[in-house]
Amino acid sequence: MIPFTKPYDKMIPIAKPWIGNEEIDAVRRVMEGGILAQGEQVAELEKKFSEYIGARHAIAVGNGTQALHLVYAALGFKAGSEFVVPDMTFAATATPLLHLGFKPVFADIEPKYFSLDASQVKKLVSKTTRAIVPVHLYGHPADISELSEVAKEHDLALIEDACQAHGAQFNGKRVGSFGVAATFSFYPTKNMTTGEGGMITTNSDELAETCRMTRDHGQKPVYTHSVLGHNFRMTNIAAAIGIEQLKKLDRMNDGRRKNAALYNEMLSSVVGTPPEAQWARHVYHQYTMRVPKGRDDLMKHLGQAGIGARIYYPIPLSEQPILKGFRKGKNVETAKAAGEVLSIPVYPSLPEADIKLIASKIKEWMAKQ
Numbered sequence: 113m114i115p116f117t118k119p120y121d122k123m124i125p126i127a128k129p130w131i132g133n134e135e136i137d138a139v140r141r142v143m144e145g146g147i148l149a150q151g152e153q154v155a156e157l158e159k160k161f162s163e164y165i166g167a168r169h170a171i172a173v174g175n176g177t178q179a180l181h182l183v184y185a186a187l188g189f190k191a192g193s194e195f196v197v198p199d200m201t202f203a204a205t206a207t208p209l210l211h212l213g214f215k216p217v218f219a220d221i222e223p224k225y226f227s228l229d230a231s232q233v234k235k236l237v238s239k240t241t242r243a244i245v246p247v248h249l250y251g252h253p254a255d256i257s258e259l260s261e262v263a264k265e266h267d268l269a270l271i272e273d274a275c276q277a278h279g280a281q282f283n284g285k286r287v288g289s290f291g292v293a294a295t296f297s298f299y300p301t302k303n304m305t306t307g308e309g310g311m312i313t314t315n316s317d318e319l320a321e322t323c324r325m326t327r328d329h330g331q332k333p334v335y336t337h338s339v340l341g342h343n344f345r346m347t348n349i350a351a352a353i354g355i356e357q358l359k360k361l362d363r364m365n366d367g368r369r370k371n372a373a374l375y376n377e378m379l380s381s382v383v384g385t386p387p388e389a390q391w392a393r394h395v396y397h398q399y400t401m402r403v404p405k406g407r408d409d410l411m412k413h414l415g416q417a418g419i420g421a422r423i424y425y426p427i428p429l430s431e432q433p434i435l436k437g438f439r440k441g442k443n444v445e446t447a448k449a450a451g452e453v454l455s456i457p458v459y460p461s462l463p464e465a466d467i468k469l470i471a472s473k474i475k476e477w478m479a480k481q
């Protein structure tokens with residue numbers, strides 16, 4: 113670990129990447145080698161990531177949003193097709209749909225694990241629904257078996273938004289190969305990072321080939337543009353960081369789990385601590401509590417004590433200015449969660465003393481309510 117300077121030494125941040133000399137050395141090797149854009153290191157990260165997930169293909173891109181965009185486009189659905197997405201997620205699950213002329217349909221979450229509720233999805237399926245997009249929110253897998261059944265019954269594509277769930281498991285199998293494709297983000301707050309970066313995983317040779325082309329101007333062979341594409345490539349510099357991060361992903365996730373277990377022990381009597389389903393391995397991208405009363409004041413109290421606490425997410429997607437035109441009705445569980453959730457630092461290098469301090473500040477505040 114390298115010692116961090118500002119802003120990290122001022123407060124306990126909500127997230128902190130675990131960067132060591134191995135990432136710095138790997139970047140230096142790429143810089144000295146001179147091939148900075150997509151090349152050998154990107155191919156190596158793709159190979160290792162696909163093996164890690166257990167998917168046939170991995171296609172690296174510039175970020176998780178681009179991964180979603182390419183997958184949504186590659187399925188070949190007509191403009192106006194509907195995609196069912198959870199109302200509670202980061203906006204990027206839905207915004208690429210708008211760029212592509214598709215319609216997001218917002219389903220409510222189930223309140224325990226904050227993921228797409230299969231019974232709600234069923235109610236929203238129409239003649240124009242083509243896909244469902246479960247999000248493994250906060251690093252806890254969605255109930256894939258129920259959602260797969262709905263997808264199968266209605267002949268819908270299932271796309272996993274695994275941007276927060278690198279290494280999470282559903283019934284002992286890593287998320288990322290349960291549907292037609294999955295997407296990951298390597299933003300610095302995520303369980304592993306490349307600075308900015310993203311990955312698509314899929315078992316479909318055809319979808320992989322399409323995404324490989326569309327991330328690189330749709331060219332094949334080079335300078336023959338046979339499909340309309342983008343420049344959504346990852347750099348070798350980013351991939352070199354990713355290769356090192358992937359080597360320690362399981363260790364980093366173990367660290368998150370250990371920290372979460374400590375919080376659970378100290379906080380379960382005062383707040384709603386996040387449960388782990390018996391079929392799940394939670395990787396705690398976020399440690400998200402429910403605070404039914406005074407959540408915003410608690411966040412302020414923690415902020416004043418130098419503790420980064422955040423709300424993911426304060427506004428349901430269906431109420432976002434750019435998305436509310438697609439709203440069909442209020443999603444009760446999403447609205448309730450948006451008013452109660454609070455995430456606190458859980459990153460793997462968080463010292464035990466800081467965990468105890470954070471827990472004591474929460475308890476202290478709760479005792480005064």
Ligand SMILES: Cc1ncc(COP(=O)(O)O)c(C=O)c1O
Nearest residue numbers: 175176177202204205275297299
């Ligand atoms: C659930 C979810 N989907 C998509 C994204 C988009 O990923 P990126 O920020 O790498 O574009 C994120 C990132 O925060 C996310 O949390």
